[in-house]
Amino acid sequence: MLTGKHLIAGHWRDGEHTFKSSPAEGSAHEFAIGTPVEVELAAEAAEAAFASYGYTSRAQRAAFLDRIADEIDARGDEITEIGSQETGLPQARLIGERARTVGQLRLFARHIEAGDYLDRRHDAALPDRQPLPRPDLRLMQRPVGPVAVFGASNFPLAFSVAGGDTASALAAGCPVVVKSHSAHPGTGEIVAQAIDAARRALELHPGVFAFIQGGNREAGQALVQQPLIKAVGFTGSLAGGRALFDLSTRRPEPIPFFGELGSVNPMFLLPQALAVRGAGIAKGWAASLTMGAGQFCTNPGIAILIDGSESDAFIDTTKQALATVAPQTMLTDGMADAYRAGVVRMEGATGVEEILGKVCEQRQAAPYLFVTSGREWLESAELGEEVFGPLGLVVRAADFDEMLKIAHALQGQLTCTLHLDPADAPQARQLLPVLERKAGRLLANGFPTGVEVSDAMVHGGPYPASTNFGATSVGTMAIRRFLRPVCYQNMPAELLPADIGADV
Template sequence: MTWTPKGKHLIAGEWIGGGASFASDPASGPSHRFASGSAELVDRAANAAEDAFWDYAATSRADRATFLEAIADEIEARAEAITAIGTQETGLPEARLQGERGRTTGQLRLFADHIRQGDYLDRRHDAAMPDRQPLPRPDLRMIQRPIGPVAVFGASNFPLAFSTAGGDTASALAAGCPVVIKGHPAHPGTGEIVAEAIDAAIRRTGMPAGVFSFIHGDRHEVGQALVEHPAIKAVGFTGSLRGGRALYDLCAARPEPIPFYGELGSINPCFVLPEALAARGAEIAKGWTASLTMGAGQFCTNPGLLVLRSENADAFAQAAGAALTDASEQVMLTGGIADAYRDGAARIADRASPILETETEGRNARPAIYRTTAEDFIADETLGEEVFGPLGLIVTTRSDDEMLDLARSLQGQLTATLQMDGRDTPLAARLMPILERKAGRILANGWPTGVEVADAMVHGGPYPASTNFGATSVGTLAIRRFLRPVSFQNMPDALLPEDLRD
């Protein structure tokens, strides 16, 4: 399938161009021009979403499930074209884009199944007790209801699974909430073709046109207008700590504050416990470096920090460096991300000892590994800041107690990993209460890259990993971000939501 971008926004079923524009910066292939978003377009899209909400929120779970499955079908119908434009814009290999497309359609179908089952509604009923003394009890019924239009920001590092039809969009639409997308300028064509697929699904299933809009976003003005629009009732965001925090503050400063579900930054610490280190240090080093460099290190779950006892640390560091000595350059998602990676590596290099240092230019990156002590890490908070890319920092501890102190010093994380053998269990048991407070997902003898889309998955954590520690952006629990409980007292059956009626 040959596909050429329109270079336009999709606003409630209408493709709109004109005005200012920007050029894409693909890793390969031709550049295209795309219309720039504006506050006026945001207003039009948000108002259309508010108008659509009344009908869309009232649709049946079965109809919304059919809609989600239609989106998945329409994405798959454009599979070759999506892969082609996605690889050109991002530099990601075809296999990665194909796998990510499967994850995207899988999420949509997972939420379709989830809402058909209905458990997410958390329906509760306290029957009336008219004869209770000293006062009667009314009839009370409770259910989760959609909150209203949701704004979603496309992510730079996942052009499909965390962008136009990604998990935020899928869960919001499943909940009954219209969505307005701010596309990421790193992959505008990929965002546009997926928006085209959603538009086709809307027409195919007869959903209100305003249930979805897509605005190309190369300007901060678009994001600010979106989170400040009074029709928007929640925001889903995956991106930098600086950008996310700015949007979070705007949401909190609104006359009507709204929840901002932001995934912002994580170094995903891995603790290699002494018995595991002694028994299989070289194997662990190989696994760590493979996870560290996967996708040029551009995963939010990239294991950038590895903590171990100083015994056998030299051998581990040597094995890790050797595993990456001949690592080839990898293309990063944008030139700006590549520049930021080099800046981050330079910051770490000023504070830690090199195990493996590399140089690159332009949009490429090579891995780097540095080493420091727990004492220096705890004393210098900049060592705990995320470097987005294939950079790892090894931190050595002199004792179990110092390892515990380091764990306590960490900020919030998406993940924490234990590499352990059976005889490490006592130390692992001491770490677990700390790690439970620090991370949303804790792994044993695995690596955090690769987030399973499933009911029990949590992809979130204490700040700054995310802005709401009680939420997840992956898995079926993600739908709860866009619902709120409503209680009905002594309500006639005819006036209740259909899912609450006897």
């Protein structure tokens, strides 16, 4: 049952003002608006909780993550129902996203139980070394303290209240203060209820998790500036993320801001692959481009190929495939408005031809396809900017040299993809060193939508894809964002943390 309240220090708390949700279908609900007052209380409770939670065992934290997963699954039908109403997403998508969310929690539980993520190192003392003895040195990773997490608009579960950022921080030993996204406040609250139920069942400090509803930007700004917050996890727009990133770095004590901001995820179609498999690649691109109304951060918005008859056939096949895709409901009215604005921007760009377009009304998004030349793309920075939705741009390079120039000109990306056959290997070898510097994940003969939650996954990249190119927001390495190395020199064994005691 929804309360419409914030969860702070184990208590559900009213707000002075409220906002009304804007569901795609069904009834709207009233929710408390988050303010700096709630941020202050939540941060103080999180700091108090760190004194105990930061020193729990790996087994205790793994049990917490597992119990959260159990509590979310126990509320599965309720989450699916309100999530579908608020976002317009199909129930099957939400069920799948819930499975990914609880699977991630359980994966992280097993990962921290193994202990490898602690990166434990030991340089034994060398008292007889000349000219100077060496002290006993032990290193391990320790949690940074309370972490702020911003729920994402496009993933109401996997990147939201109990998503990757929250799971990573809790696994590391960091209390979490979540600012929920106002696009799905009811979904967020039910998940928060699940986390609180898990906390209560295991008798953890009530400050270990706080949930603050959205409603305006004031709470988010206060959260990244709150002195007790030691790191931030964010998934959202480039403009919003950059503003919060700037605030976090201008604090008297700057803190790391792990923001995933935007990406066009370019695909490079090399000549032999285009000639042999162009139609199949076109159909696959159309499916990936329109999946979930194009509201995935790995949506492959740009296809780059060398001009010629094969490129004509690729464009025609893509157009036919996209023409069969019906308009889809976007997650929010604001996203739909932004998508229409992106379409208008593309329609007005010099040297861009519209191949396919349909009128988009209210929260509906229909696919668009545009084509431009490599020269025009290189001369217009705005053609490389993300349009969040099912919009594709084909860039016709004059030759491979121009394709290589396009690769060099790319901004940071989450992914870059090569479509190649064996005969394309020489050109792929020239592109690969360039693309390695542009993206966190490189694909061959695939599509980037569908991010595996695993040990080897990297979901991040150079700016503006993310604000920290050395981090990932998906996969077990994401836990490392909320840890820092501590070295213990000549520390008595009885004072060492259990994870790095004398027998380690």
